[in-house]
Amino acid sequence: MSVRREDQSHGINICGPNKSAILADFFATISCTAQHGNFQRLFLDLTRAHARLDFPSGSTLVTGAAHVAHDLYNSKRPDLEAFQAICPKVTLSFQQQIFGEFSFRIDSSLAFDMKNREWRPQVDETIYAVEYALKVLGSAKAVAWYSSKNKEAMVELRFFES
Numbered sequence: 001m002s003v004r005r006e007d008q009s010h011g012i013n014i015c016g017p018n019k020s021a022i023l024a025d026f027f028a029t030i031s032c033t034a035q036h037g038n039f040q041r042l043f044l045d046l047t048r049a050h051a052r053l054d055f056p057s058g059s060t061l062v063t064g065a066a067h068v069a070h071d072l073y074n075s076k077r078p079d080l081e082a083f084q085a086i087c088p089k090v091t092l093s094f095q096q097q098i099f100g101e102f103s104f105r106i107d108s109s110l111a112f113d114m115k116n117r118e119w120r121p122q123v124d125e126t127i128y129a130v131e132y133a134l135k136v137l138g139s140a141k142a143v144a145w146y147s148s149k150n151k152e153a154m155v156e157l158r159f160f161e162s
Contacts, residue, residue: 028055030088039097039133046097053088061086087112090121101133125149 031052037045055061064086071078095105111124129145139160146153 026058029053030055037097039101042100044097046095046103048093048095050093050095052091052093054091055088056085084112095131101135103131103133105129105131 029052031050033048033050035046035048037047039046056064064082067082068078068086071082090110091107092110093105093107095103097103105128107127107129109124109126110121112121126148127145128148129143132142134140134142134157141158141160142155143158144153144155
């Protein structure tokens with residue numbers, strides 16, 4: 001069995017004697033959630049805020065960081081595309097109970113367009129959702145959501161381990 005490094009976007013490729021391959025890479029996510037209430041009252045009891053940072057895959061992160069470090073070492077202005085490739089993606093979410101088991105949630109992905117030299121975040125995608133907690137099924141909920149960027153909607157039934 002041999003291990004070899006493929007191009008920047010594919011991670012590590014492990015090839016066996018019969019030409020089969022396994023592709024491996026890694027990524028990281030950091031999130032923080034704050035919640036007040038837990039559906040004990042009939043109106044506006046649950047309020048939840050959630051923030052998540054999704055770091056790029058390991059191969060993308062290492063390649064982009066190497067390019068940025070090389071540019072800085074050579075006293076050149078860092079390539080903005082390489083710098084943007086290593087930045088984490090930011091997702092913010094806010095959920096509020098409306099009435100009983102119904103709640104409203106809004107998820108927004110933020111993007112930083114460094115090519116235009118604007119460091120202000122811009123909303124990349126927003127998803128609106130109405131959730132209904134199904135107490136009869138234990139740890140399950142029905143979710144209807146709409147994505148403004150993709151112009152698509154869906155109704156889902158989600159089951160969770162209890």
